[in-house]
Amino acid sequence: MVDVTPADAVPPAEVAExxxxxxxxxxxxxxxxxxxxxxAIQYSGTAxxxxxxALVLSWLMRLQLGFPGTFDFITPxxxxxxxxxxxxxxxxxxxxxxFLGGFGNYLIxxxxxARDMVFxxxxxxSYWIYLLAVLVLVSSFFAPxxxxxxxxTLYPPQAIMTGTPGGQEWGIxxxxxxxxLFIIGFTMGGLNxxxxxxxxxxxxxxxxxxxxxxxxxxxxxVMALLAFPALFVACxxxxxxxxxxxxxxxxxxxxxxxxxxxxGGSPILFQHLFWFFGHPEVYIVALPAFGIVxxxxxxHARKNIFGYRMMVWAIVGIGALSFVVWAxxxxxxGMHPYFGFFFATTTLIIAIxxxxxxYNWVLTLWRGDIHLTIPMLFAMAFIVTFVNGGLTxxxxxxxxxxxxxxDTMFVVAHFHMVMGVAPILVIFGAIYHWYPKVTGRxxxxxxxxFHFWVTFLGAYLIFFPMxxxxxxxxxxxxxxxxxxxxxxxxxxxxxxxxxxxxxxxGFAQIVFLFNLIWSIRHGREAGGNPxxxxxxxxxxxxxxxxxxxxxxxxxxxxxWAYDYSVPGAKEDFIPQNMPGTxxxxxxxx
Amino acid sequence: MPIVVxxxxxxxxxxLFHFLSPWWWTPIASNWDYIDNTIIITFWITGVVFAAVVxxxxxxxxxxxxxxxxxxxxxxxxxxxEWWLTIVTGVGVTAMLVPGLFVWSRFVNxxxxxxxxxxxxxxxxxxxxxxxxxGKLGTSDTRDVTAENPLGVIAKDPNGQDDVVVEAADLHLPxxxxxxxxxxxxxxxxxxxxxxxxxxxxxxxxxxxxxWFTPTKTGTFQVLCAELCGQxxxxxxxxxxxxxxxxxxxxxxxxxxxxxxxxxxxxxxAEQAPGNxxxxxxxxxxxxxxxxxR
Numbered sequence: 095m096v097d098v099t100p101a102d103a104v105p106p107a108e109v110a111e112x113x114x115x116x117x118x119x120x121x122x123x124x125x126x127x128x129x130x131x132x133x134a135i136q137y138s139g140t141a142x143x144x145x146x147x148a149l150v151l152s153w154l155m156r157l158q159l160g161f162p163g164t165f166d167f168i169t170p171x172x173x174x175x176x177x178x179x180x181x182x183x184x185x186x187x188x189x190x191x192x193f194l195g196g197f198g199n200y201l202i203x204x205x206x207x208a209r210d211m212v213f214x215x216x217x218x219x220s221y222w223i224y225l226l227a228v229l230v231l232v233s234s235f236f237a238p239x240x241x242x243x244x245x246x247t248l249y250p251p252q253a254i255m256t257g258t259p260g261g262q263e264w265g266i267x268x269x270x271x272x273x274x275l276f277i278i279g280f281t282m283g284g285l286n287x288x289x290x291x292x293x294x295x296x297x298x299x300x301x302x303x304x305x306x307x308x309x310x311x312x313x314x315x316v317m318a319l320l321a322f323p324a325l326f327v328a329c330x331x332x333x334x335x336x337x338x339x340x341x342x343x344x345x346x347x348x349x350x351x352x353x354x355x356x357x358g359g360s361p362i363l364f365q366h367l368f369w370f371f372g373h374p375e376v377y378i379v380a381l382p383a384f385g386i387v388x389x390x391x392x393x394h395a396r397k398n399i400f401g402y403r404m405m406v407w408a409i410v411g412i413g414a415l416s417f418v419v420w421a422x423x424x425x426x427x428g429m430h431p432y433f434g435f436f437f438a439t440t441t442l443i444i445a446i447x448x449x450x451x452x453y454n455w456v457l458t459l460w461r462g463d464i465h466l467t468i469p470m471l472f473a474m475a476f477i478v479t480f481v482n483g484g485l486t487x488x489x490x491x492x493x494x495x496x497x498x499x500x501d502t503m504f505v506v507a508h509f510h511m512v513m514g515v516a517p518i519l520v521i522f523g524a525i526y527h528w529y530p531k532v533t534g535r536x537x538x539x540x541x542x543x544f545h546f547w548v549t550f551l552g553a554y555l556i557f558f559p560m561x562x563x564x565x566x567x568x569x570x571x572x573x574x575x576x577x578x579x580x581x582x583x584x585x586x587x588x589x590x591x592x593x594x595x596x597x598x599x600g601f602a603q604i605v606f607l608f609n610l611i612w613s614i615r616h617g618r619e620a621g622g623n624p625x626x627x628x629x630x631x632x633x634x635x636x637x638x639x640x641x642x643x644x645x646x647x648x649x650x651x652x653x654w655a656y657d658y659s660v661p662g663a664k665e666d667f668i669p670q671n672m673p674g675t676x677x678x679x680x681x682x683x
Numbered sequence: 684m685p686i687v688v689x690x691x692x693x694x695x696x697x698x699l700f701h702f703l704s705p706w707w708w709t710p711i712a713s714n715w716d717y718i719d720n721t722i723i724i725t726f727w728i729t730g731v732v733f734a735a736v737v738x739x740x741x742x743x744x745x746x747x748x749x750x751x752x753x754x755x756x757x758x759x760x761x762x763x764x765e766w767w768l769t770i771v772t773g774v775g776v777t778a779m780l781v782p783g784l785f786v787w788s789r790f791v792n793x794x795x796x797x798x799x800x801x802x803x804x805x806x807x808x809x810x811x812x813x814x815x816x817x818g819k820l821g822t823s824d825t826r827d828v829t830a831e832n833p834l835g836v837i838a839k840d841p842n843g844q845d846d847v848v849v850e851a852a853d854l855h856l857p858x859x860x861x862x863x864x865x866x867x868x869x870x871x872x873x874x875x876x877x878x879x880x881x882x883x884x885x886x887x888x889x890x891x892x893x894x895w896f897t898p899t900k901t902g903t904f905q906v907l908c909a910e911l912c913g914q915x916x917x918x919x920x921x922x923x924x925x926x927x928x929x930x931x932x933x934x935x936x937x938x939x940x941x942x943x944x945x946x947x948x949x950x951x952x953a954e955q956a957p958g959n960x961x962x963x964x965x966x967x968x969x970x971x972x973x974x975x976x977r
Contacts (some may be wrong), residue, residue, distance in 0.1 A: 170914045246912045252871035255915030345889030346825045348869045350966040397755035428885045428892035431791035442780045449772040459743035461756035483728035492783035498881040501909040562706035567878025569909045572917040579905045659755035
C-alpha cells in the first residue's frame with residue numbers, strides 16, 4: 095500500500111538542467127534543427143514519403159498476381175525488384191524509422207519530462223544520415239539495371255549473381271551501402287533514446303512510473319543497438335564479396351555454365367547473421383507498438399492498464415528471448431536439423447509473455463468506460479490482427495509444422511498480419527491520438543472513421559484468405575502462379591479479389607494523407623489535453639509544445655501514468671504531475 | 684456499436700471460411716500425415732484462442748462502452764488471474780510443441796532401409812542422380828562441373844561410374860519405399876518442394892542437405908522451387924512420377940550411367956572467356972528461354 099511519494103523523497107534527475115541550443119535562423123529552427131520534436135517530424139515525413147513508394151510497389155505486385163499476363167511491363171525481373179524494395183522499405187525505412195525516429199523522438203523527451211534528447215546535435219545528424227540512406231536507396235531505381243531483386247532477405251549467392259536483377263550491376267551495391275548508412279544513422283539516434291530514458295527523466299519519474307510507450311520504445315532501441323551490428327557486418331562482408339571478389343558467403347559456384355572464382359564461403363552464415371538481426375527486428379517494430387497500444391487502450395477506456403508490472407516484464411522478457419529464436423526462420427535452410435528442437439522450444443516459449451500482453455489489453459477493457467474514439471478503434475483492430483498473426487506464428491514456429499508451410503504464401507500472410515498490418519494500425523491510432531498535440535488541432539472525424547473501417551476490414555480480407563493459398567502449397571515469391579498445379583482456378587479468383595482489396599485499402603491511405611494535411615489548418619481546435627490523459631506530454635504549457643517542452647520549470651512526477659478513474663478523485667484522470675492523494679492509491683510499487 | 688457487430692462477424696466469418704471455403708491443402712501422397720495432424724491440432728488450439736479473445740473484446744465493448752456518467756473500475760493488477768492465464772497458456776503451447784517435436788525427430792532421423800536419390804538444382808532446372816548397382820553414389824564437387832559433367836561427379840571416384848544420371852528430366856520413384864533425398868546445388872540456393880509430399884528442404888551450393896519420405900500414392904507430382912533463386916524462380920518446375928515397382932524398374936533400365944554419358948568426350952570443353960555483364964545477361968535470357976519453353 096504505497097501512498098504518493100513526496101517529491102523531495104524521490105531521486106532527482108542525475109543530469110543538471112540541460113543547456114539548449116537556441117536556433118537563430120529559419121534554417122536552424124526547421125531544417126538543421128536540434129529539437130527532437132522537429133527531428134521527429136522530419137523522420138516521420140521522410141518515412142511516410144518512402145513508405146508511399148513501397149505502397150505503390152505493392153500495387154504493382156498485386157496487379158501481376160491478381161491479373162497475371164495482363165501487364166507486360168511487369169516482367170519477372172521487375173516483379174522481383176518490386177517485392178525486394180517493398181519489403182526492405184516497409185520493414186526498415188518505414189516501420190523502424192517511424193517508430194523509433196518518429197515516435198521515439200517526439201514522445202521520449204516529453205513523456206519522461208526532459209527538455210530534449212541528451213545529445214541534440216547527434217540526434218540531428220541521425221536524421222540527416224537516415225535521409226542520405228533513403229536517397230541512396232531511391233537512387234537504385236535510376237541506376238543501370240535498376241534496384242536489386244534479391245528479395246528483402248538478400249540471400250547470397252543469388253543476391254550478387256547474374257541471374258538476379260541488380261546482382262552484377264548497381265542494385266545490390268546501393269542497397270548494401272544504404273543499409274550501412276541507415277545503421278550508422280540509427281545508432282546515433284538510438285544511443286540518444288537510451289541515454290535520455292536512463293539519465294534525463296524528471297524528478298519523480300522512476301523507471302516503474304514510465305508510460306508503457308516509453309518502455310516499448312526504450313526496449314526496442316536497446317535491442318536494435320544489439321541487433322543491427324549483425325546486419326552491418328553481413329552487409330560489409332557481402333559488399334566485399336560483390337565488389338572485391340572475396341568469399342565470405344560465396345562457395346565455389348557455377349554461374350550460367352561458368353566457374354566463378356569464389357571458394358570456401360558459407361551462404362548459411364549470412365542467413366544466421368541476417369536473422370540474428372532479422373528476428374529481433376520483428377520485435378523492434380512490435381514492442382513500440384505494444385507500448386503505444388497499451389497507452390491508447392488505457393487512456394480511451396479510462397482505466398489503468400491491467401497488470402502494469404507484468405506488462406513491463408513481458409516487454410523486457412520478449413526483448414531478451416527474441417535474441418535466441420532467430421533460426422526459426424531457417425528450419426528448412428539446411429542448417430543442422432537438431433537446431434530445430436532448440437529453436438522451436440524457444441519460439442513457442444516467447445508466445446507466453448506475448449499472450450500475457452494480449453490478455454492484459456483485453457482485461458483493461460473489462461469494467462472500463464470505453465470511449466469508441468478513432469485511436470481506440472485502431473487499438474482494437476490491432477488486437478484482432480495481432481492475435482491472428484501471432485497465432486499463425488505458432489504454426490511456423492513449431493518446426494515440423496513449418497516444413498510444409500515455409501516459403502509459401504502462408505508465411506507472407508502471417509508476417510503481413512503480425513508485423514505489417516498490426517503495427518501500422520497502431521501507428522494510425524497513435525497519429526490520431528497525438529496529432530492534436532503536434533498540431534494543436536484534431537484530425538477530421540468522418541474521414542478518420544472512413545479510413546479506419548476501410549483499412550481494418552480491407553487488410554483483414556487481404557491477408558486472412560491468403561493463408562489458405564499458402565496452405566494449398568503455393569510458394570511465395572512467384573512472379574507467376576499460373577503454372578503451379580496445386581493453384582486451382584478458384585484460387586486465382588481469390589488472388590484477383592485480394593488484389594482489388596489491396597487497391598481499395600491503398601486508396602484509403604490517400605484519404606488519410608489528405609486528412610493529415612487538411613486538418614493542420616482546418617481541424618477542430620484541440621486544446622492542450624483533448625483526451626484528458628495523464629502522461630506528461632499532455633501537460634505542457636503550450637500546444638504544440640515549444641522548444642524545451644515544459645516552459646520555465648520541469649514537471650515533477652508524483653504518480654504512475656495510469657491513474658484513471660481513481661476512486662475518490664473528482665476527475666476520471668489524474669495527471670502524473672499532480673500532487674496529492676485521492677483515496678488509497680494502488681500504484682504498483 | 685458497429686465495432687461489436689464487426690468483431691463478432693470476424694470470428695464467425697473466419698471460422699466459416701475455414702470450414703467451408705474450397706481452399707485447403709492438396710491430398711497427401713507421402714507418409715507425413717503426422718505433419719497434417721500436427722497442423723490440425725494447431726488449428727484447433729489457435730482457433731479457440733482467437734475466437735475467445737475477439738469475442739471477449741466484443742463483449743467488453745458491448746457491456747462497458749461509455750454511457751453518460753459511467754466510470755471505470757480501478758484495478759491495477761490481479762496476481763491470481765495473471766498466473767492462472769500464464770499457466771493455461773503454457774499448457775496450450777506445450778500441447779502444440781510436444782507433438783511437433785516428436786514428429787520432427789521422425790523427420791530428421793532417416794530409416795536405415797531408405798534408398799538414396801540425389802537432387803541437383805541449378806538455375807533453373809532439376810537434375811537427379813541415383814546410385815548404380817554398387818548402391819553407392821560417387822563423390823561430387825562443384826569445381827568439376829562442365830558441360831559434359833553437369834552434376835560435377837568426380838570422374839576418378841570408381842563409385843560414381845555406374846551412377847544413373849537424369850539431367851533436366853523427370854524423376855521416377857517406386858511407391859511405398861522410404862527414400863532419402865540428398866540435396867545439392869551448383870549455383871544458388873534452391874528448395875526441392877513437392878506440395879503433396881509435405882516435405883521440403885533448401886539446397887545450398889557447397890553443402891549436401893537432406894530430407895526423407897515414403898511416397899504412398901502412384902501418380903505424377905509437380906516439383907516446385909521454394910527458395911528464391913533469381914528471375915527464373917517461378918518457372919523452375921520439375922516432375923516426380925511415383926511408379927509401381929515394375930514401372931520403376933522399366934524406367935530405370937532406360938537410364939544412362941555416368942560412365943556411358945561421359946564416354947564420347949573425355950576432354951573438357953573449351954572454357955569460354957569470362958563474360959562481361961552484357962554477355963552474362965544474354966546467357967540469362969537464353970537460359971530463361973529454354974526453361975520457359977519446357
